[in-house]
Amino acid sequence: MKTKANRDIWSVMKIVILVFVALAILYPLSTIVIRSVTTEAGEVTGKNFLKFFTKPYYLDVLSNTMFVAGVTTLFSVVLGVGMAYALTRYDIRIKRILNICIILSLMSPPFIGAYSWILLFGRSGFVTTKALEWFGWVLPTIYGKWGIVSVFVCKMFPYVYLFTSGALGSIDSSLEEAAENLGSTKGYRLFHVTLPLVSPSILAGAVMVFMSAVSDFGTPMLIGENYKVLSTLVYEQYMSEMGTSSNFASAVSMIVIALCLILLLLQRWYLRRRNYNMTSLRPPQPIRLSVGKKILLLLPVLAVVVFSLLPQIVVIVTSFKNCNGPYFVAGWGLESYRTIFTRMIRGIKNTYFFSLIALVMMVMIGSITAYLSVRKRSALTTAVDLSLMVPYVIPGAVMGLALIIAFNRSPFFWAGTAFIMILCYTVRKIPYTVRSASCFLQQMELCVEEASINLGVSPARTFFKITLPLMLPGVVSGAILSWIETINELSSSVLLYTGKTITMSVAIYNEVARNSFGTAAAMATILTISAIIMLIVFNHVSKGKVSIV
Known part of the structure; x- marks a missing residue:
């Protein structure tokens, strides 16, 4: 009974992860392949x-x-x-x-x-x-x-x-x-x-x-x-x-x-x-x-x-410089910060909200995928693990385009929504979490989990009570790197965003394009400080056991 329950719970997990990979990665990329060899009328060419x-x-x-x-x-x-x-x-x-x-x-x-x-x-x-x-x-x-x-x-x-x-x-x-x-x-x-x-x-x-x-x-x-x-x-x-x-x-x-x-x-x-x-x-x-x-x-x-x-x-220094339109003028102040917190607050809120939701998804999917690829290794789990790495080696603009084409029609009309931004961040940055969690899991003895199951603890409870806490430093370290990369993401965001879903990276790009350097510097400083803080947390959590790349 224990073996059957063990097999059933992880079979369900495999199906869930497989559905996610198929829907969020393979389906969008297949639309790119099909569109590349067809005309607007759908004829092969x-x-x-x-x-x-x-x-x-x-x-x-x-x-x-x-x-x-x-x-x-x-x-x-x-x-x-x-x-x-x-x-x-x-x-x-x-x-x-x-x-x-x-x-x-x-x-x-x-x-x-x-x-x-x-x-x-x-x-x-x-x-x-x-x-x-x-x-x-x-x-x-x-x-x-x-x-x-x-x-x-x-x-x-x-x-x-x-x-x-x-x-x-x-x-x-x-x-x-x-x-x-x-x-x-x-x-x-x-x-x-x-x-x-x-x-x-x-x-x-x-x-x-x-x-x-x-x-x-x-x-x-x-x-x-x-x-x-x-x-x-x-x-x-x-x-x-x-x-x-x-x-x-x-x-x-x-x-x-x-x-x-x-x-x-x-x-x-x-x-x-x-x-x-x-x-x-x-x-x-x-x-x-x-x-x-x-x-x-x-x-x-x-x-x-x-x-x-x-x-x-340069970014940090110029963020405190007074501006007159596109020009820096004499004097220092916080005018650029006042501007972004009054006129561009939506981009700041969206950046942290989207990245935090994506982070939760990356931790959940990444930790389960890492466990399956290390502890339940098979041809299927290996294929899933490699599929999750595909968006990492594909340019962000390509992934953004794939998501727009795939989810701009029924039954998945998600283009222009916050969900498609979060989905893109999740699939683009999850490899950090998967690789880091796998690294820690490979260093753990299997006998600890086997002892728990032999004592009558269910496989699911063993994973959440024993395995996950032990691999938590690897999960957290990878998640921090994923979060830093997420808040800085531009190449896919610039294709996916709307006025309601704009992020700081897109806002910085738009401000630079219109020569509003002061506000661009202020937002870039916020991103830089966020990255520094999370890097300090990363070093503290990983204790040198996980590489930054």
Whole structure:
């Protein structure tokens, strides 16, 4: 009877999660696939893809996307690996503070960085005007492809840094010592022993950077001007003033999805060709440096950290600057905050309300999915687990478009409602919760649960009374990261929102677009402070057992 009850309760859980995945992920994505190969009249056609690959304008957009994502990935890898090597291999006292600062630079959306660079290096930016006024210098424009790349690198190199620093701190130092004993130089050991050993981690960070650069919408929309990329093309095709083209937008979305999937397959192919297994019993010890060498090492490291934190610093400072329309004027005050709390309070309320409801759904679905994938492993649970990861690697604009197309007709007429916003946030950000909870669950002994069931406690009661409290640190840690990502989400929100469902990220984007920099800075500061608070909570709850990415 106990075995049957155990099987029944978890069979029901599997069905519930499967229904959620089918309705919230597979069904919307299937509509994208169908729309991409059909006309407005519903006839099967390949004209949408033919249009994309035969018109020079769209091929230029594809080329622009690959250029921005490729160059961003290259610079992020060089910067991230260099920073990781410096901070893990050398004894630096402020290493922990620098690590926190780098993580903080990762906790704000890229479009806030774009907004900050506009304030500093835009046509009327502070640095631009002062350089011309004091020295007669005309600085290069921040707008266009190199501006996008600059913002992306400052925002995204922490992905590579965090993955690589974790790997560098746990490799077997005896391998490097063996190379040294064989007469190899330090440079040779670095490029032929150390970096190849951590190449899976470097590659994982590079893949995240590439996909983030492909999917980001706010940065190229704010500072790209006439430099179009695929994410902005999807938005423009669907929101075109000349009439929407959801079928062609769906075809473009499929091309974006294909790019991301090809990259993931290449990553798996590369890793399968080699064996990276090793023991971590003798991790490398930090090298002590003389004062002079330590200063030489710290100067470029501090420069990178300060430069990456500059967007948050600029946002917070300018939020207290007095404004006259689109211009900052002399004096300081709280006028921008008064404005947002009187005129834009709906966006603030919606952001926290939507994110909290989504958080509850992520915790419930994520914890059950993690349990099923670890404790009740089968082909079905593995498929469900992988399906929940799909929205993570799909650009937000594509997921937003899929939800609009799928739920803009009977029987699910949810487009324009708060529910579709919450649903999108849930499916887009739940992977953090699932991965973190699974990590903790894999470290727990199964005998504790078996003992509870053998003593007559039902499987459901065992899960909620024994298992869930034990895996709670992992669930909470992942949920906090999911919440931070949710309040910063723009690429899907900008497609899904209405006047009643506007969020802070969309409001910031709209304010920057209309040159209302003071109110944009005030709302961005609220988002930044929210992320900092939750990051502190994350560090306290996880106690270093869960990675930030």
